[in-house]
Amino acid sequence: xxxxxxxxxxxxxxxxxxxxxxxxxxxxxxxxxxxxxxxxxxxxxxxxxxxxxxxxxxxxxxxxxxxxxxxxxxxxxxxxxxxxxxxxxxxxxxxxxxxxxxxxxxxxxxxxxxxxxxxxxxxxxxxxxxxxxxxxxxxxxxxxxxxxxxxxxxxxxxxxxxxxxxxxxxxxxxxxxxxxxxxxxxxxxxxxxxxxxxxxxxxxxxxxxxxxxxxxxxxxxxxxxxxxxxxxxxxxxxxxxxxxxxxxxxxxxxxxxxxxxxxxxxxxxxxxxxxxxxxxxxxxxxxxxxxxxxxxxxxxxxxxxxxxxxxxxxxxxxxxxxxxxxxxxxxxxxxxxxxxxxxxxxxxxxxxxxxxxxxxxxxxxxxxxxxxxxxxxxxxxxxxxxxxxxxxx
Numbered sequence: 489x490x491x492x493x494x495x496x497x498x499x500x501x502x503x504x505x506x507x508x509x510x511x512x513x514x515x516x517x518x519x520x521x522x523x524x525x526x527x528x529x530x531x532x533x534x535x536x537x538x539x540x541x542x543x544x545x546x547x548x549x550x551x552x553x554x555x556x557x558x559x560x561x562x563x564x565x566x567x568x569x570x571x572x573x574x575x576x577x578x579x580x581x582x583x584x585x586x587x588x589x590x591x592x593x594x595x596x597x598x599x600x601x602x603x604x605x606x607x608x609x610x611x612x613x614x615x616x617x618x619x620x621x622x623x624x625x626x627x628x629x630x631x632x633x634x635x636x637x638x639x640x641x642x643x644x645x646x647x648x649x650x651x652x653x654x655x656x657x658x659x660x661x662x663x664x665x666x667x668x669x670x671x672x673x674x675x676x677x678x679x680x681x682x683x684x685x686x687x688x689x690x691x692x693x694x695x696x697x698x699x700x701x702x703x704x705x706x707x708x709x710x711x712x713x714x715x716x717x718x719x720x721x722x723x724x725x726x727x728x729x730x731x732x733x734x735x736x737x738x739x740x741x742x743x744x745x746x747x748x749x750x751x752x753x754x755x756x757x758x759x760x761x762x763x764x765x766x767x768x769x770x771x772x773x774x775x776x777x778x779x780x781x782x783x784x785x786x787x788x789x790x791x792x793x794x795x796x797x798x799x800x801x802x803x804x805x806x807x808x809x810x811x812x813x814x815x816x817x818x819x820x821x822x823x824x825x826x827x828x829x830x831x832x833x834x835x836x837x838x839x840x841x842x843x844x845x846x847x848x849x850x851x852x853x854x855x856x857x858x859x860x861x862x863x864x865x866x867x868x869x870x871x872x873x874x875x876x877x878x879x880x881x
Contacts, residue, residue, distance in 0.1 A: 490601060490862075491786065494854045497597030498847050505596070506846060508532055509589030513837045516574030516585070519619035522549040525572045526613055529588065533611065536596060544612065545629040547622045551613035552631075555599060558608045565608040566860070567632065568595050568853060569640040569806070571617045581834040582618060583643030583819070586846060590641050590817075593846060594853030601854065607636060607861040614802075623802035624765035627809050636867060637811040639856060640803070641849045644816035645826055645833075647791035649780040651816045654701070654729040655736040656767040656800035660709075661687065661747055665756040667720035677718030678755045681711055684722040687750035687758075694742055701731030701797070702739050731797055733768050733808070734880070768804035769797065770812055771877045776870060780815055783855050787848040791815065811874045813856060819845045 508529065517525045526549040530540045533553045542551035568591040571584040580586075595609050612631065616622030632638060642651050663684045668677030691704060706726035712719030726743065730736035744760065751758040777793055784791045806812050819836050820826045826833055836842055860867045 490858055491855065493601035494597050494851060494858070497600035497854070498593065498850050500600055501593055501596040502847060502850075504532075505589045505593035505850065506843065508592065509586040509837070509842075509846065512572055512585035512588060513580045513834075516579035517572075518576050519573040519616040519622075520548070522573050522615045525549070526551060526615065529570065529572060529592075529613060533592070538611070542613070545626050545631045547615060547625050549613070549615040550622060550626060550631075553611040553613070555608070557603075561608045563606065563608065564636050565610055565634065566636045566857060567610050567612045567638045568592075568857075569623075569638050569803070570611055570613045571615075571640070572613070573615055573618050575618055575829060578829065578831050579834050580837060581829050581831060583828065583833065583837065584617065586837055586842060587640060587642055590846060590849035591639075591853065593850035594857070597850055598854040598857055602858060605858065605861050607857065609857055610635075612638075617802055621765050621767060621802035621805070624767060624805045627805040628765075632806050632809045635810050636871070637813065637860070638803075638806045639813040639853055641815055641817050641853060643819050643833075643845065644828065645818060645820040645824055646816065646822060647784060647789045647818045648794055648816040649777050649784065649791045650770065650772045650794045651801075651814050652770050652772055652794040652797040653767070653799055653801045653804050654703070654731060654797045655733040655769040655804060656727060656729045657736060657740065658728065658762055658764050659726045659740065659743060659760045660763055661724040661726065661758060661760045663687070663722045663724075663751065663756050663758045665718065665720050665754070668718045670716045670718050674718060677720075679718050680722040680756050681719040683750045683754040683756035683758060684708065684711075684724055686753055687724070687747050690746040690750060691743060694746070698739065698742075699731070699735060702735060703729040704739065704743070729800060731769060733766065736766070765805075767800045767802055768808040770804050770807045770814055771874055773873055775873065776811075776813070779859070779866065780813065780856065783852050783859065784815070786855065787851055789818075789848065808878065811870050815852065817845050817849050817852075
């Protein structure tokens, strides 16, 4: 049976994949600085018979790895995604080091088990997930166009069929007024802080009228220079999130109108800029959920269905282009007190629990790819549902 052959492939490549995960864990590089990490991964893949293109698009330290034996294939193809950036101060507490190793192990095991799989599996290196959003730029450049789907596994403190994320973007507001002495000549000033305050109050008043999927978070970056000087420049940094990219843009519009009104009310001016790209949401439905659940259960894991969307990731921008599978794999033994981005989470990457998760994750990705390749009607339904959702129907 193919499942037994995949297990054999996992056992064959497990040690090499673990060495790769260990190297990345022990040599963390933050977003935008993954030079050595990407070089190590690409060197590893070259030894396994992959042809490498880097950068893939214009994002530094990205790559496309294609099995040399199948580089001439003109048929269907899918992508296993590799993340490898770390976090400042806590290293790979994001789990990306072994998430990358899982993608590679799954691809190698599947190639060993089914070398003539009717879908070619490529590996795509996607740097900068934690900051800048490498996949946002790669998606815009067409790096995922032509693929049937993308897949990767993220590590977590529980098993979930999908980590659903919110669409997200930002606005950096600058209110400008006129400086004056706050005691001797306040009437000659125009208070930029007042404009910012009214904007913040207006946004808070909107909360009860927004759909439940909408969130926004803001801070005062610059509030003035001294209490006795009427502030002439105040800067606010706001992040926005929503369940869909369309709702996100509606929230942006509300925010911009509030800023204009606050400036008019206080005689100040306001301008804004978006500094980071729009992050999309992941499309998921019950049909895909059940498919992934059954594959999880074959490894002895019982995943929960996705909880309410939370946080944001550039993998949502891949989902804007093609269907994406993004399950979460528990490495903590169900310990909810150990969370992503915490030093304790990074420590588990060095334990037996991570070894089990590496094998299970590789099996899950490999079997998912085999299921979709051997049941083209399933893949077609997933693609059709995804296209309908993205078209707004």
